[in-house]
Amino acid sequence: MHLSYARGHSDIPLLDETIGTALRRTVARFPDREALVVPHQGYRATYAELWREVDQAARALIAHGVRAGDRVGIWAPNRFEWVVVQYATARVGAILVTINPAYKAGELRHALNAAGVSLLVLARGFRGTAYLPLLDEVRGACPALRETIVLEDDWSRFLDDGDMVSEHELVAREFALRPGDAINIQYTSGTTGAPKGATLSHRNILNNAYFSGLRAGYSQHERVCVPVPFYHCFGMVLGSLACIAHGACIVVPGESFEPATVLATVEAERCTALYGVPTMFIAELDEPGFDLYDLSSLRTGMMGGAPCPVEVMKAVRSRMHMGEVAIVCGMTETAPLSTQTTPDDPVDKRVSTVGRVHPHVELKVVDPETGETVPRGVAGEQCTRGYSVMLGYWDDPEATRRAIDEDGWMHTGDLAVMDDDGYLSIVGRIKDMIIRGGENIYPREIEEFLHALPAVADAHVIGVPSERYGEEVMAWVKPAAGASVSAADLVAACRGRIASFKIPAHWRIVESFPMTVTGKIQKFRLRELAAG
Incomplete structure (x- = not known):
């Protein structure tokens, strides 16, 4: 029986240095090459x-x-x-x-x-x-x-x-x-609870950046368009730091994502790579006048942050000239990537899986109940171990212990299947975390906010499928006795008080919730009812 375990290649050694040392070396090698271009600020360096x-x-x-x-x-x-x-x-x-x-x-x-x-x-x-x-x-x-x-x-x-x-x-x-010093704290919902500070070292993020670029075939000639936000691992590590590690140029199309601006920037700056979550690529492909933009300089890029629809991946490869685009998968707590497709992978694997294990990283898929590694082809929880696993959640040893077991495995909360060739597919999540267009949203945080509203007696939040965002937030709300509340009232109460991407797109005002005998809300039933 072939078990769902894989270990990445280790023929190329890990970088045992700080980020400053890596930058110093790149500057010495390529002092006159463009490093950073930010057209909306008129900045070039x-x-x-x-x-x-x-x-x-x-x-x-x-x-x-x-x-x-x-x-x-x-x-x-x-x-x-x-x-x-x-x-x-x-x-x-x-x-x-x-x-x-x-x-x-x-x-x-x-x-x-x-x-x-x-x-x-x-x-x-x-x-x-x-x-x-x-x-x-x-x-x-x-x-x-x-x-x-x-x-x-x-x-x-x-x-x-x-x-x-x-x-x-x-x-x-x-x-x-x-190299092992903490250098970055990124707030994430993690696998349990409210936002926690994933603490990452030079070694964590520098090596993940280096190997992600290496797998994508980066050199000093790459011009990488980065419309994903820098505050997130996607922009900061896979964007900025991967470019620095390989002497490539970081091209920043705008303060935030605007599809027309991204396409115009790719054309004007002759970008060779483009990043985004699936939602971004969908918006770019749907942009009026898409065919008028010259994207012929594109070769590759990275798509991740949410499940990547196969049809979108095919359109990106064919219509955007990104034949070598990679699907990447991971989480902030693993710096972030654990898997990535490569230009050499078979086309069917590159459009339908999240690739194979990264160098110097171990992956296994386990039964969530027993912790035993499951056979290939069987769904279970994805676990990651290696240099990429965070130092821990900042000042929260208990949350760290819940996420990383005594053998060093990070329990991701993702339900995954590993095929006979070692390619991984993400099929769902064990926990309730919602991923909306690459943003991690934890329902409890929104529920607690809604519970604080005088007109709300009870509230439960789930994720529902969305063609545009992968998932959208849906809230089921029971009004307080004697209170009258509408979806518009609730949206107005949220606006300006929680981040806009966390505001539910769908609302259901109800008198009761499906519950177990012991009084626990059956969220799976809420999802079934929402689908119906």
């Missing part, structure tokens, strides 16, 4: 120019009292400064806390306090939301936060402060760092 700005920002962080291990938050959409801060914090050993640009006041407060952020770099706002009033609302409740730097107002002065710190001081700090 070669590797030598990017290094100088990162160097200045790193010394400015030291000037502002940032020590190794301090948490520096960044709350901004995709901008060139985001990338500069990413590498400046890595060089001084500060732990970068990436904060979702869509967060509202309560979510911001949770992230700042849970990570103990002492310095916050932020934009003025995003998509009509002004950040400074939200920050003012929570700042008194965030005792660790001592300083903020607003990109549009303070960036130049901040960089100037780097003159107060010598290059020798920065280099001494940088070379005291170790």
Whole structure:
């Protein structure tokens, strides 16, 4: 009997270095090649120019009292400064806390306090939301936060402060760092509970970036269009860091995703690779005038973050010239990738599976009840082990123990099937986490918010299939006695108080819920009723 276990190749050794060291080496190899292009800000930098700005920002962080291990938050959409801060914090050993640009006041407060952020770099706002009033609302409740730097107002002065710190001081700090040091906290719903800070090391994310690019065939000639957000592993690790690891150019089409802008940027910048969750590719293919864009420079890219429909994958390969596009799969807690298709894989495997195990990583599929590894072709929970598994959830050892077992296996919560050739297919999730267009949403967080509304007696949230987003959020709500409530009322109550992607798209106002004999809500029945 062939069991559902696979170990990735290890013929190419892991990088045993820090992110700063990797960047330094790439700069030395390709100083005059373009490293970062951000058309919406009129920004272009070669590797030598990017290094100088990162160097200045790193010394400015030291000037502002940032020590190794301090948490520096960044709350901004995709901008060139985001990338500069990413590498400046890595060089001084500060732990970068990436904060979702869509967060509202309560979510911001949770992230700042849970990570103990002492310095916050932020934009003025995003998509009509002004950040400074939200920050003012929570700042008194965030005792660790001592300083903020607003990109549009303070960036130049901040960089100037780097003159107060010598290059020798920065280099001494940088070379005291170790590859296993924590360098990044990303907030994720994980496999259980409310958002937790997945803590990742230089070794975790640098190697995952390096091997993802290696599998995609990246070289210094790649120009990678990255419309996915930098606050997420997809943008920060597979986008920015994978380019740095291979000397490629990062092309940022906009602060956030707009399909026409992405297509125009690919054409103007002659991009060779394009990233996105399936929703993004669907929107690009549906964009009016799609056929007028010259996408002939495209060769490859990465699609992940949600289940990738086979027909969409076929259209991307044929209509967008992305014959070598990879399907990638993983989670923030595994830095992120565990599997990836390659250009050499058979076409049917590249459009219908999430590929095979990554180098230096182990995968197994286990019976969720017994923990025993199941035979090939049988569904079970996917578990991952290796260098990529996070250090743990920040300041939450109990949640860490629930996620990573004593043998080092990260229990992903994904239901997967491994075929006879070692290719993995994701068939569902054990837990209730919803993945909407690449965003991880945990129902409990929304339920708790709805429960706080006076007109709501009880609420339960599920994910329902969506052609556009993979899944959408649906809320079943029981009104409080004597209260009258509509879907429009509930949407209005959510708007501005929870991130827009978490606001349910579908509502069902009910008098009762299907329950077990012991009084537990049967969420599977809610899904069945929703489908009916």
